[in-house]
Amino acid sequence: MTINIGVIGTGAIGADHARRISKTLIGGKIVAVNDVNISQAQSLVDELGLSATIHNSGHDLIHDDGVDAVLVTSWGPTHEEFVVAAINAGKYVFCEKPLATSAQGCRNIIEAEMQAQKRLVQVGFMRPYDSGYLQLKNAIDSGLIGEPLIVHCAHRNPSVPDTYHTPMAIHDTLIHELDVLRWLLNDEFVSAQVVFPRKTKYAHSALADPQIVLLETKKGVRIDVEVFVNCQYGYDIQCSVVGEEGIANLPEPQSLLLRKEAKLSNDILMDWKDRFIAAYDVELQAFINGISNNKLTGPSAWDGMAASIASDACVKAQQSQQIEPITMPEQPAFYR
Amino acid sequence: MTINIGVIGTGAIGADHARRISKTLIGGKIVAVNDVNISQAQSLVDELGLSATIHNSGHDLIHDDGVDAVLVTSWGPTHEEFVVAAINAGKYVFCEKPLATSAQGCRNIIEAEMQAQKRLVQVGFMRPYDSGYLQLKNAIDSGLIGEPLIVHCAHRNPSVPDTYHTPMAIHDTLIHELDVLRWLLNDEFVSAQVVFPRKTKYAHSALADPQIVLLETKKGVRIDVEVFVNCQYGYDIQCSVVGEEGIANLPEPQSLLLRKEAKLSNDILMDWKDRFIAAYDVELQAFINGISNNKLTGPSAWDGMAASIASDACVKAQQSQQIEPITMPEQPAFYR
Amino acid sequence: MTINIGVIGTGAIGADHARRISKTLIGGKIVAVNDVNISQAQSLVDELGLSATIHNSGHDLIHDDGVDAVLVTSWGPTHEEFVVAAINAGKYVFCEKPLATSAQGCRNIIEAEMQAQKRLVQVGFMRPYDSGYLQLKNAIDSGLIGEPLIVHCAHRNPSVPDTYHTPMAIHDTLIHELDVLRWLLNDEFVSAQVVFPRKTKYAHSALADPQIVLLETKKGVRIDVEVFVNCQYGYDIQCSVVGEEGIANLPEPQSLLLRKEAKLSNDILMDWKDRFIAAYDVELQAFINGISNNKLTGPSAWDGMAASIASDACVKAQQSQQIEPITMPEQPAFYR
């Protein structure tokens, strides 16, 4: 059985996912596309040699009978609308982050999905599909390091453009930790604090960089995440889980060990796009397989909302410089 | 375009490749199977839910009009016969190692393929598809470490069964280095010497273990390969290329860095099947893509023969304890 | 010129330092000893084959004309008294930590030393003499990683006895970071916060373990120190300095890289005494050399007081669970 997929939004990530489904993954086929820029949609169709309908609107695409599942990779503020429409049309939908631009938007999606009485939504958090994080989760779940007590994380970028300002360190950067840590620890956040260290000279005036986000979970695990988006030296994701009986660290990306010019070295990636490139494949393949098996298992709308609520609290903590509570509603059985 | 594939030999590796093509890779479909044990072939069809013809002989399968390409994963001594038959039927053929059990057998295949005037054969050497070796080759080809002068290798297994005897260290174990090093260095072997160190107490009486194989190439590169198949501690593949301006080492397989029980450690694999598992996928996908593009690019029949000739010289060097020449015929333009 | 040294307190550390001076270091000689337990003092003299006077009191030893310099390695609460007495007698004095059991005690010592118009006191903080920390300081001071912005530290012990309670995590454990970080960063602490993560099952009821101490410096550097004294796996000191242009990590102690039993591993020390064993030699040699050159350069009474003040603030932060200010008096020219 091949899953027929429509793509709303053929920008960078949408085009990438379309190529992935057409050229790398198994079981899916791009049969419809839409973009606010119709000529961009057309270009994608041509480039990939697709036989796909080009729709004038996302809603038309959603209601195309030939479409089994929808990829929402359009501009963030349109996500909620398209996801809800897809749910109401009874179609599976993969939505890139953010699921919605507000926690209320996420709640609207959850309500729609619960009314549909079926999990239809997968949110585009790819880290739970990264082979390194999977090894880390396996170490925790197997009891290899005992109960987790502390997690030390870092999320570093070489540099960011001038449009990147202080709250984006949460919404665009920390958001991945906010998702992956809940999954990794099988736990919920209860509070957040943000500390601003001395600012790097490489950050422009509207950006506090680096930042340290301190999170507390329901089980009492304490997490510190260094977010440093002008670190110069590389794109570097660190995650070290301190357990009662040992410590496990996220593996470094594979690279040659070199002896050259007075250095014993491994390369560090400079481009974030290379870091989780394999995970994007696994993530979308899981979406297709989930549809085939009639059972989605990846990041749910609930997970999307949880990240959104935590994210809002962190931004509030940036502003208040206080410890801010993170209040999650009770998780319905539907999402467990 | 989907490539319709027939599998001759549904033992471990054949079944594995069939599963790979059906469940993981894109562009191929198993449409026919054959095995000397028909019920095993039937089991595979059932298990994978294939709609595939079960043929009574490999030759029937080869001549099935619905079959575009053949996988030869039967018992080694039958490889030559099936590969030649597939070539003569004008079909693409992926043959697991050994391509043939003798250099003459390889030559027969080469002759058939040259007569067909088209590259139809890919040999099942998977290491050139391993992401680590690809990084290493890229380091060499880009000039990162200057001209290669020496290569230090190790091929270690935790243990081998009692049926494994001294020449198998060449035919079954070193064979992978004999293939991958030619590709890595873009060079040919010219001589081989084998040295027997003190024997481990873990080797049975019919096996010299460890062994050190010393190879010389046309360009003068010297290679030492430690083959140690009862090393106890793990399945471990090392390759360190010493160049004029630096040294590059094959990456270790990805694993968590752990702090536990007075050790800072990474896991070493114990099972060889885990080491190149991703490379098998890439290798077979390359075969399918090569057919689609009408241009095979992987290890050729010529490469299969080269490994076979080098292999024979190494076994002779085991016996003679002398430096044995490795004489390769001139490579025809067809294979360049 | 040989420096004649008297030792007050011949317990574990005193005996160790006496052996060091007699058998390993150059330029010093143990000529007098004292202990509340005279027979222990006698044993030490016998064991090391010293020709040394055994004094009935620390004060007698201090006033022994044959004594050029005093080592105070007696019970903590007696340190202040002996250090002040040595200063007043115009003698050099090396005092194991704590310099005094209160900040006021430290101030008394500082007052005495300033009145003596000469630096006479070295405090027994050994980490600034550790080769790894020296490399780290050199990396910072040379500008290799740009201005420091964040420091991530960990201080882990396999386990502690039942007598070890929550404030000791500061006074006995964190105290070393409190000293070495001021030196490393050439900076002063301005606030402290203590966070209690989920408690390990290996900690007894009177101990919060692990703890995370968050420090802020005058220059705005933010420091997080994980203190985890029942981590089971080893004695492990981590220090990672995040600068504007790179990150430098304290080296791991030297150990063999092993491939064994499915692990690629380095040993982690289990006993804290092995970690800085070389630094103790360097520290005491520096004291002896400082006397010979008539210029002490190691951790001063001022440094001892600074650690004490920071330490008190951290304990207060443990109790208040608030961010506590750390208020250091202006540093007199005498100590700069």
Next chain:
Amino acid sequence: MTINIGVIGTGAIGADHARRISKTLIGGKIVAVNDVNISQAQSLVDELGLSATIHNSGHDLIHDDGVDAVLVTSWGPTHEEFVVAAINAGKYVFCEKPLATSAQGCRNIIEAEMQAQKRLVQVGFMRPYDSGYLQLKNAIDSGLIGEPLIVHCAHRNPSVPDTYHTPMAIHDTLIHELDVLRWLLNDEFVSAQVVFPRKTKYAHSALADPQIVLLETKKGVRIDVEVFVNCQYGYDIQCSVVGEEGIANLPEPQSLLLRKEAKLSNDILMDWKDRFIAAYDVELQAFINGISNNKLTGPSAWDGMAASIASDACVKAQQSQQIEPITMPEQPAFYR
């Protein structure tokens, strides 16, 4: 008891050892010096502030009644003469390598020492005093990796001057491996073979570089040593011992782990003098302590001869390109 030491030869290494004894080590004192260049001897005395007699000849120094022990750090061809003279005068003697310029010269020294009926000679091989090699030896001797079967070594220099020619790769470079491997394995060499890989473009015309030396021991251990003295990237000493149950590698020199400019790196030393700098201290301290205890334990005249014999066989193997036997005389009880 202070050992009064005379130094014959105040060039680089002699001056270094004199400084070491005066300023760093315990128990020794430089009381006499000699050099063919008297003014150089005088400079050293002045520079170190020694009260030492400046002798007009090495023999005068040896016969100076105030001299307990002699350091022979003069020009290589004079070593034998001074060592024999010191032995005949009943004095302890530390001789930098080479002990003598021929195996016969070593035999002469051994004869003199056996006649003296007392071990008086320590040869200046410092690697057995290196903390890393000591860890490696301990791993072997404790049975941690089982019986050694293979040793892979590398001895690499960034570059060498034009005066360095092919045999010096043995006499000046490999010589250290020839000594340390006998000690490490507690074994004797029985044959040598030398292989010349493709030559680096950085080697001048009179030098084959790199070289691979293959050694066999009495117990059957096989050793390969890559000698590469124009490797460009650093001074790098590798030693990996493959045992029946695991592999132990010589530790890398301590250095910071850095994240900078797209590299995760440790520094590699460029200057050989930094690599074993600590071992020189330990080596000479052991000599002084050995005299105090009336029992030398370091590399003996026998060890010096063994290295010399092996060295000669390796040079012969360079020339013959054959496997050359290494024939050691039976070791007398005196040297066991």
